[in-house]
Every structure is written in C-alpha cells, then in structure tokens.
Amino acid sequence: MSASSTAALPVIVIGAGPVGLAAAAHLTARGLTPLVLEAGPVAGSAVRAWAHVRLFSPWGEVIDPAAEKLLAPTGWTAPDPSAYPTGGDWADRYLQPLADALGERVRYGARVTGVSRAGRDRIVDADREAQPFVVHVAHADGRQELLSARAVLDASGTWSTPSPAGASGLPALGEEAAADRIAYRVPDLTDPAVRARYAGKRTAVIGTGASAFTALASLADLARAADGGGTRAVWVLRRGLTGSTYGGGAADQLPAxxxxxxxxxxxxxxxxxxxVTGFRTESVERDGDRVVLVAEDGRRLDAVDELVVLTGLRPDLSFLSEVRLDLDERLQAxxxxxxxxxxxxxSCGTVYPHGHRELAHPERDFYLVGMKSYGRAPTFLALTGYEQVxxxxxxxxxxxxxxxxxELALPETGVCGGSGLFDTPAPTVRQNKVGCCGTPAGGCDT
Known part of the structure; x- marks a missing residue:
C-alpha cells in the first residue's frame, strides 16, 4: 500500500475512557480521523465500574482542553472546576457527552482482539512501515471485523487486569478457589446489597495506595453507622508503617x-x-464461609469474612503479541x-513531562497512552494522559x-523520601529550589 493511501486511513484509538476520548478530540482538532473502539456498551465503561468513588482531582483537572473545545458548540455546560466528581459524575457529565459529540467516530461493543501490520507478523522486516495496521475486532453481537489504520493508540487502560493477593505477583495459593469471598475493587457501600455483605463483618484489605485508603475509610464509616455495628477491617501491608505510609496529608497539593x-x-x-505489617501473602485458605491469610513466613491471620485485594493493576498485552513493543522489564511501560x-x-511519584518520544516503540505510529502506558506503575493522573495524547x-x-x-505541570504529593510501595530502601533525594525530589516544581504524583 502506498504512503498516501495509508495516510487516508483512520487513527484507531482503543478505549473510550478519559484518555482515549481526549486522543480522539486532539486528533480531530489536527484534521486527522479517529476511530474509537470501546469494548463496553457506553463511554467510560471502566470508569462506571467505580462510579461510587470520588476522584481526588477536581473537575478543572480532569477535563481535557481539546475535548472542552469540541464540546462547546453542543451546548454542554462545564461543571464547577473546583468541585470533585465521582466516577459516575465523570462518565455521565463529561465522557458520554464527549463521545456523543464525536458521533460515529466512537463504536461500542467493539473489543480489539489483535493488532498487527498487514501481511507482516512481528518477525518480518521487509516493507513493514509502509503497511497499514490491521486491527481485529470482536463485536458484542458476535461479528468479527478486520479494520485498517494508519496508526494505533492503545488507551485501553489496566482496569480489566487487577493484580492478585499473592506477594510474588502470582495468585496466592487458594486465591482462585476463594473467589466468592474476594473483591478486587473498592466496595460500593452505598449499594444496599454490597453494604449488607460487609456490615458487621471482618474484612481484610490488602494494599497501600489510594484505593486501599478509600476502602479503609469506607469500612470505618460503615462501622460508625447505625447498621454497621461490629464492622472491622484488617489492613494488610507488605511493608512497615512509616511517616509516608499515609501520603502527604495537608502538604499534598491535591487536598482530596x-x-x-x-x-x-x-x-x-x-x-x-x-x-498488620510485613505480611506477604502466600496462600488463602478456606475456613468454612471465611478465609485465612497465610504469609510467606508462616504467620496466619485470624479468619475474615471478606477479602478486598487492592494491590494495583497491570496491562493486558495479550492482543499485542504481533506488535513490536519496547517495554521495561519491570514496569511493562x-x-x-x-x-x-x-x-x-x-520516592514521591515524580512525573517528568513526557510525550510522543518517551511513548514511542519500534513499531512506528503505535503508542500505549494513558494508564496503560504506565504499565504497573501506580503514579498516573488524567492530566498526564491528556498531555500524552x-x-x-x-x-x-x-x-x-x-x-x-x-505543556504539563502536576501537583506535588507533599511526600519525599520513600514511595511506600516497595520494600527497597528509599534513594537519597536531593532537595533544591525546583521542588520535591529535585524535579521541576509541581512534578510529583502518586
């Protein structure tokens, strides 16, 4: 295929989440034709899965400028930039209107199952970059489709692949057998059925990030409520408690x-x-309707009724096996x-400004963007993804x-000297006038 005919093809964007839709808005503003493929039935399907969780960034930091320009002629009204949306608010008041404004450039129920070059598997060099991308799509109605693209942006995120309870990165022994007692998301305690599941029960929460904080705070609120008597949480940490365990507190430039x-x-x-500190889960044992966590060092916790595993997310790379990626061996970024x-x-989740050069792969015009570009790193903010695209x-x-x-400046966490995410010693950090961790001011994230 000639370069001119390839250039006439659309840029396929995988995922109609915040970054995927922002990518479509930027591509449209540049005169390019995006085609957004969303596996779910609506825009922001993954975001809607945590509709009850409130973002710690205000509206003014989760709306992309190019998207806002695209929305302006539709009569859309921007929310109060200082207010904090829930995931449901974000999806209903911004993502779906943006997808509607993009119109036929967004397709739902379209799950990407493979990406490659036309007539070239990952081994073949000859004339590779002159070939368009081919994208295999499975539709919700059972149809299979083959699409061509001049470029591909994978903004599918990491929501579908949560990390397991096992400290080795593999599922703990017995974890799959105890699936009926395990949740890998922050429980929605505003849902009566979910609330009844946790009220008056003993729940173990594994994790040390914002999601774990949210779950612990929600369970504590339930314990204080009239219908929550006897509710208890066991917070399982793979490391010890330090001054940075709970984040930056009042020093965080994102107060929420x-x-x-x-x-x-x-x-x-x-x-x-x-x-419970220094506890690296090796197995999950059944005890009737309850579960018992067992650590690598042999420690056993008292049985709990429920287990909430919030140990991070990881990218699904299974449908990219024919694309030449250059990924870090640890983070998969x-x-x-x-x-x-x-x-x-x-140590404070620093994010240096970055764009297309840092996101490039040996496969020209293929990019991982948004949360997926961070691999297993937990430091992503929507602002970062908007700058990427x-x-x-x-x-x-x-x-x-x-x-x-x-064109990126991020708020600081207010924490330096240890990420709190791993057990390795914190590196020596040089403080200077440019801000936390010796990076440009405003360059810290969590």
Whole structure:
C-alpha cells in the first residue's frame, strides 16, 4: 500500500475512557480521523465500574482542553472546576457527552482482539512501515471485523487486569478457589446489597495506595453507622508503617488526595482497622464461609469474612503479541518512559513531562497512552494522559515542534523520601529550589 493511501486511513484509538476520548478530540482538532473502539456498551465503561468513588482531582483537572473545545458548540455546560466528581459524575457529565459529540467516530461493543501490520507478523522486516495496521475486532453481537489504520493508540487502560493477593505477583495459593469471598475493587457501600455483605463483618484489605485508603475509610464509616455495628477491617501491608505510609496529608497539593490518607490513618487510630505489617501473602485458605491469610513466613491471620485485594493493576498485552513493543522489564511501560515513573526510584511519584518520544516503540505510529502506558506503575493522573495524547496527535499530524513542546505541570504529593510501595530502601533525594525530589516544581504524583 502506498504512503498516501495509508495516510487516508483512520487513527484507531482503543478505549473510550478519559484518555482515549481526549486522543480522539486532539486528533480531530489536527484534521486527522479517529476511530474509537470501546469494548463496553457506553463511554467510560471502566470508569462506571467505580462510579461510587470520588476522584481526588477536581473537575478543572480532569477535563481535557481539546475535548472542552469540541464540546462547546453542543451546548454542554462545564461543571464547577473546583468541585470533585465521582466516577459516575465523570462518565455521565463529561465522557458520554464527549463521545456523543464525536458521533460515529466512537463504536461500542467493539473489543480489539489483535493488532498487527498487514501481511507482516512481528518477525518480518521487509516493507513493514509502509503497511497499514490491521486491527481485529470482536463485536458484542458476535461479528468479527478486520479494520485498517494508519496508526494505533492503545488507551485501553489496566482496569480489566487487577493484580492478585499473592506477594510474588502470582495468585496466592487458594486465591482462585476463594473467589466468592474476594473483591478486587473498592466496595460500593452505598449499594444496599454490597453494604449488607460487609456490615458487621471482618474484612481484610490488602494494599497501600489510594484505593486501599478509600476502602479503609469506607469500612470505618460503615462501622460508625447505625447498621454497621461490629464492622472491622484488617489492613494488610507488605511493608512497615512509616511517616509516608499515609501520603502527604495537608502538604499534598491535591487536598482530596491528602485527605484520603488521613482518613485511612484515622481508621487505624480510632480502632476501626488493625494494621498488620510485613505480611506477604502466600496462600488463602478456606475456613468454612471465611478465609485465612497465610504469609510467606508462616504467620496466619485470624479468619475474615471478606477479602478486598487492592494491590494495583497491570496491562493486558495479550492482543499485542504481533506488535513490536519496547517495554521495561519491570514496569511493562515504554522503556524510555519507565525511568521517569519508576516507583523504586521516584520516592514521591515524580512525573517528568513526557510525550510522543518517551511513548514511542519500534513499531512506528503505535503508542500505549494513558494508564496503560504506565504499565504497573501506580503514579498516573488524567492530566498526564491528556498531555500524552496532545503530543502524540501533534506528532502524527506532522507538527514536531508542538509534539516536543512541554505543556504539563502536576501537583506535588507533599511526600519525599520513600514511595511506600516497595520494600527497597528509599534513594537519597536531593532537595533544591525546583521542588520535591529535585524535579521541576509541581512534578510529583502518586
């Protein structure tokens, strides 16, 4: 196929979440034709799965500028930029209207099952970059479809692949057999059926990030409620409690993010949650309708009624086996991006400004963007994804100056000197005038 005919093909975007839809808006603004393929039935299907959870970023930081311009002629009214949406608010008041504004450029019930080059598996070099991408799609009605694209942006996220309870990264022994007692999402305690499942029960929460904080705070609220008598939480940490365990608190430039950590701290201090430290889960044993966690060192916790596993997310790379990716061996993030987001090194979740160059792979014009680009790193903010797709859209449109221009500043966590995510010693951190962790001011994330 000639270069001119390839250029006439659409840019396929995988996923109609916040970053995928923002990518479509930026591509449209650049005169390119996006085609967004969403596996779910509506825009933001993954976001809707945590509709009850409130974001720690306000509306003003979760709406993409190009998307806002696309929405303006439709009569859309921007929410109060200082208010904090829930996942449901974000999906209903922004993502779905944006998808509606994009119209036929968004297709639902379209799950991507494979990406490659036309007539070229990953082994073949000859004339590879002159060939369009081919994208295999399975539709909700059972149809199979083969689409061609000039470029592919994978914004499918990591929501569908949560990490297991096992500290080795593999499912703990017995974890799958205890699936009926395990949740891998923050429970929606506003749902009467879910509330009844946890009320008056003993629940173990494994994890140390914002999701774990949210779960602990929610369970503590339930314990204080009239219908929650006897509700208890056991907070299982793979490391010890330190000054940075609960985040930056009042020093966090995203106040709601800092408040999450403080709420988790209050749950422990007020006796609604017991913290168990240095516990690396090896197995999950059944005890009737309850489960028992067993650590690698042989410790056994008292039986719990429910287990909530919030140990992070990981990218699904199964449908990209024929695409030439250059991924970091630890994080599964693009190799040029990984050092900038590695939580082993960036003790306050520092995010350096980055765009198309750090996201590039040996497969030209293929990009992982949004949460998926971070692989297993837990440091992503929507602002980061919006900047990524702005840069990538500029690069695909032939505007290298705009693609290389930095247009990103992120709020600091207020925590330096240990990520709290891993058990490795915190690296020596140089403090200077440019901000936390010796990076440009505003460059810290969690």
């Amino acid at each position: 993010r800092g408040a999450l950590g403080l709420a988790a701290k209050a749950a422990v201090e007020q006796g609604h949650a017991d913290a 693009p190799v040029e991006l990984a050092p900038l987001i590695d939580p082993n090194q960036h 702005r840069s990538v859209a500029a690069a695909l449109s032939g505007d290298p100056a705009a693609a290389d221009r930095v």
